[in-house]
Amino acid sequence: MFFVIGSFNFALHHAVLSGRRNELRRNIETVTFTITLTLLTLIATLGLMKNNVYTNIAATVRKGFYQLISGHTTTGFMTVYARQFYHEWGDIALFAIILSMLLGGSACSTAGGFKGLRTGIIFSTFKMEVKRMLLPESRISEQKIHHMKDVVLSDSIIKSAFLIVAAYIITFIFGTLLGMFAGFPFGMAAFESASVAGNVGLSIGVTSAAMPAYLNFAYLIIMWLARLEFMSVLTLGAYILRKARRKCD
Amino acid sequence: MRLRRFALLLLLLLLPTSAKAAAQAVQSTELIENALAFNGKTVTYRGEVIGDILYRGDSAWVNVSDGANAIGCYIPASEAEKIEHVGRYRIVGDTVELIGVFHRDCPEHGGDLDIHAGSITVLKKGRKQEDNPSIELIIASGILIPCAVAAAILVLKKRSVI
Numbered sequence: 001m002f003f004v005i006g007s008f009n010f011a012l013h014h015a016v017l018s019g020r021r022n023e024l025r026r027n028i029e030t031v032t033f034t035i036t037l038t039l040l041t042l043i044a045t046l047g048l049m050k051n052n053v054y055t056n057i058a059a060t061v062r063k064g065f066y067q068l069i070s071g072h073t074t075t076g077f078m079t080v081y082a083r084q085f086y087h088e089w090g091d092i093a094l095f096a097i098i099l100s101m102l103l104g105g106s107a108c109s110t111a112g113g114f115k116g117l118r119t120g121i122i123f124s125t126f127k128m129e130v131k132r133m134l135l136p137e138s139r140i141s142e143q144k145i146h147h148m149k150d151v152v153l154s155d156s157i158i159k160s161a162f163l164i165v166a167a168y169i170i171t172f173i174f175g176t177l178l179g180m181f182a183g184f185p186f187g188m189a190a191f192e193s194a195s196v197a198g199n200v201g202l203s204i205g206v207t208s209a210a211m212p213a214y215l216n217f218a219y220l221i222i223m224w225l226a227r228l229e230f231m232s233v234l235t236l237g238a239y240i241l242r243k244a245r246r247k248c249d
Numbered sequence: 250m251r252l253r254r255f256a257l258l259l260l261l262l263l264l265p266t267s268a269k270a271a272a273q274a275v276q277s278t279e280l281i282e283n284a285l286a287f288n289g290k291t292v293t294y295r296g297e298v299i300g301d302i303l304y305r306g307d308s309a310w311v312n313v314s315d316g317a318n319a320i321g322c323y324i325p326a327s328e329a330e331k332i333e334h335v336g337r338y339r340i341v342g343d344t345v346e347l348i349g350v351f352h353r354d355c356p357e358h359g360g361d362l363d364i365h366a367g368s369i370t371v372l373k374k375g376r377k378q379e380d381n382p383s384i385e386l387i388i389a390s391g392i393l394i395p396c397a398v399a400a401a402i403l404v405l406k407k408r409s410v411i
Contacts, residue, residue: 059360081281081318081362088284088353 007033007073007105009117011148026146028124029106029116036103036119037072040096044068047092064093067202072100074112076201085204086188094187101194101202102172112199112226114165117147121161124153167230172197175222179206182215192219197226277318280351284362288353294320294364295346295372299336302329311369313345321363322347328368334375344373 005013008030015023024030044064054060063080070077085094104113128143143153151157172193179189184206192206196219207219225233274295280287296315303310309329312319314336324347336342349366352358357365 054354054360055356056360059354059356063360079361083278083281084284084362087282 003069003073003075003077004033006075007109007111009106009108011108012106015148023148028120028145028147032116032120032123033072033106036100036116037069040072040100041065041068044093044096047090047094047096050092051088051090053088053090053093068097068100071097071195071198071200071202072103073105074101074198074200076195078202082203082205085191085202086185091187094191097202098191098194101191101198101200102168104198104200112197114168118161118165120145121153121157122165125158125161128153164229164231168197168226171222171226171230175218178215178218182206182212193222196222199223199227274315274346277315277320280320281318281362284351284353287351290351291348292351292364293346293348294322294351295344296320297336297344298332298334298342298375302332302335304329311345313347321361322349322369323358323363323365324349324369325367328366331369331371333371336375339378339380341375341378343371343375346370346372 009027012023012027012029041064044067045060048054048060048064049057054063066077066079067085069075080089085097089097102113103119104115105111107115107117124143124145131143132140144150145153172190175193175196176186176190179192180186182189184192188204188206191202191204194200195202195204206215274293275287277294277296280292280294294313294315296313296319298311299314299319300312304326307326308323309326311322311324311329311332313322314320332343332345334340334343347364347366347369349364351364353362354360355363355365
């Protein structure tokens with residue numbers, strides 16, 4: 001419960017504490033979070049049951065749901081040993097955890113990942129485009145999302161969401177490649193890269209005192225980039241480059 | 250008669266070997282990496298007691314770390330009372346050995362990985378540990394703190410000038 005509340009938008013906390021409890025039900029981030037958490041819990045549980053990881057359903061749900069929600073809210077608490085993820089959980093459950101870490105928590109919270117707002121915007125965009133293709137032009141109206149207030153889904157909002165998510169995915173792919181280059185299998189490299197990109201804190205055993213120095217450094221950069229959500233770092237880089245060019249000229 | 254002597258000799262030869270095998274402690278990494286193979290087996294585990302002892306009625310949870318990982322051990326509360334030092338900041342905990350059943354997913358404890366032991370042996374008492382800062386750290390602090398203060402003063406001066 002604390003994981004979930006902590007991963008919510010602080011403006012949502014303020015809205016609920018101010019009496020606008022309806023915001024919990026209407027907000028795109030809470031709706032997206034509920035859907036993704038439910039789907040991923042189902043996938044993780046099915047994956048664990050398929051591999052007979054735990055002897056009873058209660059243990060399966062307890063362990064699986066805890067790790068999943070820890071990853072999804074980017075809390076990072078673990079009740080299984082890092083190596084157990086790789087040796088026992090199987091690919092399906094691992095896939096669910098990787099996806100949950102990438103999706104992350106809400107915007108304007110301390111959570112990492114894509115953020116529920118961007119995930120919601122992307123899915124709303126898909127819905128809007130499918131409607132556009134199916135319905136006659138006269139029936140098409142502007143698509144709105146509710147995030148504290150009703151917001152029209154404009155091109156600039158859509159572009160911004162896709163841009164940051166693309167940056168996250170590129171960073172995740174780079175981190176995974178580097179992990180594989182360091183000798184770790186795909187599953188382990190992808191898990192650790194997702195944890196690093198999402199600033200989660202779960203580990204499958206890649207991060208250790210014995211890890212290669214270049215991987216350590218790369219993870220540091222990825223964590224920093226992802227925490228600042230890329231644009232501010234890229235802008236800083238461009239500013240420094242511009243200053244250096246002016247001095248050379 | 251000859252057969253009896255031979256059987257007795259064989260038994261005597263085997264006994265020390267099996268006793269040695271029982272006393273050989275398993276590493277936590279080995280237990281975790283091969284959890285399926287060790288599941289339900291009796292193992293000997295050694296390590297330092299860290300964290301807190303959590304009493305639960307007639308039993309207690311004790312966290313035992315062998316340096317690589319810490320494993321939760323479920324022992325009788327009376328056995329936990331043998332532990333004098335629990336490892337934490339500035340304290341080295343008692344080194345203990347326990348022989349118990351290893352569970353990969355304990356049915357009694359919600360699928361957790363643990364060891365249920367009937368008894369615990371304290372091999373080495375813990376102690377307090379001094380943690381004096383290194384001379385390099387003191388010198389580095391002596392240089393960096395005045396630099397930080399000087400930088401702060403410069404920035405504040407610049408701001409007040411503007």
